[in-house]
Amino acid sequence: MNSKFFFWQSLKTRVTLFTLAIFVVSIWAVSLYTSRTMQDDMQRVLGEQQFATVSVVAADINAELGDHLQALERIAVDITPAIIGNPKALQALLVQRPVFQLLFNAGSYVTGLDGIVIAEFPASGKRISLNFLNDANSAYLVEALKGKSIVGAPFAGRVLKAPVVAMAAPIRDSQGQVIGALVGVINLGMPNFLERITQARYGRSGGYMLISPPKRLVVAATDRGRIMTELPATGVNPWLDRSMQGFEGFGRTVDSSGLEVLSSAKQIPAAGWLLVARLPAEEAFLPIYEMQQRMLQAAILLTLLAGGLTWWMLRRQLAPMLRTVKALASLAQSDQNPQPLAITRQDEIGDLIRGFNRLLETLAQRQETLKDSEERFRQLFDGASDGIMILSPGGQLLAVNEAFARMHGYTKEEMSSLNLKDLDTPETSRLTPGRIERILAGETTTFEVEHHHKDGYAFALEVSASLIVSGVEPVIQSFHRDITERKEKQAALRDHQERLSTIIETVGDPIFVKDNDHRIVLANQAFYDIFAQDESVVMGQTLAENVPPDERQHFLEIDRRVLDTGVPDVSEEALSVIGKATRTIVTRKSRFIESSGERFLVGSIHDITERKRAEDEIRTLNASLEQRVVQRTAELDATVRDLTTEIAKRSQVEQALRAANQELETFSYSISHDLRTPLRSISGFSSMLEADYAAHLDEDGKGKLRRLRQAAQRMGELIEDLLSLSRLTGRAMNAEIVDLSALARSVAEELKGADPGRSVTFEIAPKLEVRGDKRLLAAALENLLGNAWKFTGKHTSARIEFGATQKDGKPAYFVRDDGAGFNMAEAVNLFTPFHRMHSDNDFAGHGIGLATVQRIVQRHGGHIWADSAVEKGSTFYFTLSQ
């Protein structure tokens, strides 16, 4: 349960953290301030302490140096010019001063004004006769020879090969003139009075350093390694630089090795040196650092303690409030009436819960009131006869009432999952977004829509929609009324008017409606036309002014009578619209009374002017026509009678002809058949004679017998031809579509095949199709093409053509050759059976072919003719239908 109160939002967390923050900041501020102040104080104290120490040591060293110089000066007084002149005495003088020798561990010596050593101690003889003025470090000697006692700068001794410091005092004569110098040398590498510096430490790791400023040389130092070393150049350590220039005091600085140190400096006037004490800050301020650490630990400890306590305290103090929050949360979730919350304490939280309880009480009362109100509204909502819908701006149906669901065929529950899109027809759906936008803009609109019923059909609704802004999201409330019936009535009315207007306009006759004051209230185009007026002019007018007074009087009288009595009237009358010819019209007028009680006159005009005129003309015409008809009829009767007689006659002749033809066919068949039998006997017996009795006959007899046989043979062929002719023409026709070109080609192939030696070109026009008997037409073409083939036989090459041309507007087919031809004058009996144009010797034949062709052509209702000249070839034409 606590987990969520660890979050930032939790009051506990925030108070705890805030408290902690104040605490931590305070503690840390105090500790930081304290440590800082303490550090400053301590630095001052330590610095002052250090400076004091350094001052004491410096004073000590200064005094020592003064003692050394004093010692030199006292001995220099002892040295008289006489002694100087006597090196042995001088040497003895120096040796007799042992205390003096103790002061200068590197010995001492005397020079003359020329700088040459006269005497020395200890008497090693190494320095005697050396001129120290030639030495680079002889500044001290120069000063002494000028008459001044001096402590020289440290340098590397020429004789001792060790760092040394020389001190010198002038030797004067009785007049005070400088006659030489006494020099004492201290070997810094050997124990000397500066030992107290080199052996003393400052603190645990600090130390002293004696510096000779001119060359920045370290004369002596706790760190012996630094003796005779040169200090860092000017600018590296500002504090040191300041001290070199005469500053005395302490300061915190960083030395050349990067170590932070607390240093103090003090001048040593006797030698112009500087004494510096150094203590690393780390050591100097160690107590402070330790104290700071302890304070930090204490601060952390205190912080944790304060945080924990605050947390615990808050949790304890806020527990009742959290319980209340939980109770309220569960109350909000449940539907039960709010129960008063338990009050466990009398503090502010107790007051708060008491306040909640009062609020809950008020809330319960209001809820009750709201429920009543809602119930009333719900009844109103569901009881409404109009369909009500609450719609989200997105089109979702949030709530609908019973009427809305009913008119759409759904239950309310089903509708709750629908979107407006599910109800809108596509046409309506297209307009919906725009409407919703307007409503959302605050407009209250009324419009018509079409919705789909659950059963699938669409129906029209009148919608009044408005925006309701309450709660989180604005919603759209709309009222729906099913206006299908109204729409149907409107449509029916519109249709009715449309129909009426169409009827009125369609009827060619002028139609009009007048009110009780003869004013036109409705009319059609024909009516406007007859009065030569526009609709705008006619409406509301009586039009009585447009006709002459007598006609006007007549019209209005009839109008009045019909309007008053209700008895319809039909009158033929003249209409003389001013500016137009007088027309004869038939006007029908009747009355109708509207449901309002108003009376109207309906009239229709039928213009009979033309009819009248036509009737008159017809009457005149009829009179003369009748006369002519009688006359013509008589003539016709006579003609018809003549024709009938003629037709009867012809029919008789034709019948007789047909019978005769038939008889002739039968006769020719039987006669040819019967003729064959005796002929066979003649032929047969002559054959037998020839075969069996040849030995009894002489050549003449044999020849005659042969001719007998040939004659019989020929007669047989004639009979055979006759028979086939009658067979061809005697049998029934079988009409079909025949491709003459194909037939001609097949005949040509046959002819060429039978006599391949000949050179004949056939030219056959393609696709000549006719209706006829295929067998007969094939026979006709066989004969014609066969003839052409035969009569071109005497020519080396020939050309035979089959084609079509026109004869009297009908197709005529022809077979043309370039053969022997014939004399047209002799062609009278061309188509008579057995008539021949050529002798057998020239062209063999029976003279039956063309007769056959003619019979075939005639049977097809056509005729045949020829065109030819001797040696110019022949052309046979034929037609096939009437």
Place this chain on the structure above:
Amino acid sequence: MYSAPILLVEDNPDDEMFALNAFKKNNVRNRVIVARDGQEAIDYLFDTGKELPPFILLDLKIPKISGLDLLKRIRAHERTKFVPVIILTSSMNDEDLQVSFGLGGNSYVVKSLDLERFTKDIGVLADYWLDVNILPSSFDV
């Protein structure tokens, strides 16, 4: 080889002579029985005492019973239904010739004006029906 007499049904004596002449010229040794009309032919064929001819040479234009009727009766009779019948016709275009094949005619010979041709045709058919076309042994019922 059948030795039984051949039946010639022919009323014209000239044609009879040409037929006999043809048999002779082709060395057909069988006796030839000539029937002058249909009735004679039937009498001979249905007489069980007579041998069945190896073939019948039948002219269609004969008196009393027409050639076609005779053919019908030959084919209808149990005794004669397998006897070969050669039709004699004056023309190949004779419509009766076509009918005769429908009624069971086996071969035909045109009575040509050319006697040599006629003789040759008879010879070929006689050879066939006498020597080549041997009927089954159960034929003689």
